[in-house]
Amino acid sequence: MGSIFSTSSTVLFSIETGLNSSWDMDDEYEKFVRRMNPPRVVIDNEACKSATVIRVDSANKHGILLEVVQVLTDLNLIITKAYISSDGGWFMDVFNVTDREGNKLKDECLLEYISKSLGADSSYVPSMRRSVGVEQSTNHTSIELTGTDRPGLLSEVCAVLTCLKCNVVNGEVWTHNTRAAAVMLVTDEETGAAITDPERLSKIKEMLCNVLKGNNKTREAKTVVSLGVTHTERRLHQMMFADRDYERSDSDTLDEKLRPNVTVVNWHDKDYSVVTIRCKDRPKLLFDTVCTLTDMQYVVFHANVDAEGAEAYQEYYIRHIDGSPVNSEAERQRVIQCLEAAIERRVSEGLKLELCTTDRVGLLSDVTRIFRENSLSVTRAEVMTRAGKAINTFYVRDAAGNPVDAKTIDSIREAIGQTILQVRGCFESPKSQAQESPTRFLFGGLFKSRSLYNFGLVRSYS
Template structure:
């Protein structure tokens, strides 16, 4: 007996089954002529499917097929994957990383820094400060945010920006340009916080102004962006804003059926295929407290069909029409968070304080609105990727692109690509939260 008469509980007992039956991972390049098979057998645990899919997504692997089963306390997955060019995974370092990350020991701290795991460090350690911003989107907002940060002599090390239904969520990694480490001066932090609140408050109600929040733990950055938009109920809107939105929406079909004999709800999604589609759906189901017991994923390019057998974490299926509608809307929103219609602009230049502010100012002055963005710094080189439309949400006139080339082409490289379809729609509240932590190295797309 433990002191006080309570029965003794061995803290190691909870992990006993995993230690007795460690995960088995097999990367198979022989069974299929067109793709690599990644097979995972493991004791089941909460969140394991999202963990596996997240690792494959971080490596930018394309999941063309998958078979998932996790009934009876055991988790068995088979993923058919290729690289971005549709080839098998033959790089030994990538294969070794998959085996280690999904295997018995999992990911170590050192491996996390050298492999492309995108995480938001939400604690007061490390060389970077992570800032989360959520609010109501408008043309030029990203330019105003980056101008405030540049004026205070903070430098962008990385950032991810998503917009959906007139709401914006972004996670920004900054360091102090004078010392190249996280911001430790509470006065400067307070000034930046107040200025950013004022920017967001322009489009918000006074009684719902931004606030500061400190939280603990590590969250994958893409998952965090989904959570931020979900918390702002970006899924709960009516109406589409332009013809391109309607076309994209018509390509997305979601149905929920009830499998009464097994007690499951069956969620079927059919839409245009794209990278990280499975991650976005599994991420959303997980954060909505649903458990995936079985799933079948297939892609017959350009479309994908994904079927999930789910129950709520309390063991109940999706029981009401209202719950079905909410699950459908949330999955729709999650799929559309990452997709962008219009043009993709990739700009490469030597990193410096104010670079992002300068670029976003030029985009704003040329009437362009940023629907999604990714900022990465590798050594002294900054790579900024922007998905843009005109201020009305319509495709960009190529004459505008030529003006951009003349304005910024002297100081940086500009690459223009066609972006895939996406969606957008109406309005939101405003919120600002600040969190402090480490930046884990990212893989360039």
């Protein structure tokens, strides 16, 4: 029987135990520069009728724009307008922001937190080393997975973790262009703490590698153990970018009208490349595009962002970190493809379901089993645990990629619990269904995929 597993898979592990090594000389120099030129943050609720205006001035360095945007998006703020200028050794960013309800920011504690996070007392460091707003922790082990999307992949991963007495407490899963990436934070079932035993970690790696590669011997899965912290969404972008999810095959039939409008032209008089993006607006869009430009080693010198209407407009004046603009057609196409992918990764297909209940080991596997028994697949998922409560979000379609009918959802809610599972959004008409996504298979085929027993996966780790 042919393998149903990924031909290209990666497993990364990191035990988040805090950083005990000293910073190198570059870090010390940056700290010195920061002390001599501390950032200045001004928050103004009077300058604009509809938004709070946040202005940040600071010494310039590569990646600082991403760090500022990341602080704001991590607070679930909506950036409606932005102006960026960073020529020379200084930068100035101006953002118009609101809360998720479209209101100005009035909470004094929130305003003070923003000032401290972005100002002279902030502790963020270059984003290529660490991520903004993430604290070191000994409370969980971080598992990163990338590979080819296929039916039942995440379900089998969760089954292995449950078998090894690991509890998934937080995580996020993205799928795009037949690729899948996940960051999962797990704890020991008995102690509720991070898993640090080398033998047990080795067993987890071995078994997850078996799940990812299956019987395919042409490419082995990779495993890495490292110390550090994880910013989930930043890592997902980096993982999928490294996995080249932006490459489209000739068989990709996605309607061109559904793709973001991305153009790249050179402004020869000033030696800039001008990137223009037009697409449907959504939260965290600015973070997604700035994250990709930063990871591709481009510097944003100027930018204008307008997201006050249904369509977002972004204009970036960029150069490569070596000082050159985009200098070939191949490079231009790669920038366009990577930005399209960055925007599309977070687009959620399907009906949104929210689950809130008491957390327990194996909950994720049980819930997705019920989805599969009712012929649903999940296109994206967010898993969160707070104070003993599991707060999970799923975007679902039927097994063929079509909208879900109300009767199916009623059956699922009856099985899980009417008050536990809530429907957010409206049911789609079959006539308005979107193009079938090539990434819809992550949770599909929960039990149609090959049994774990065939690979010797359901056994004690000891």
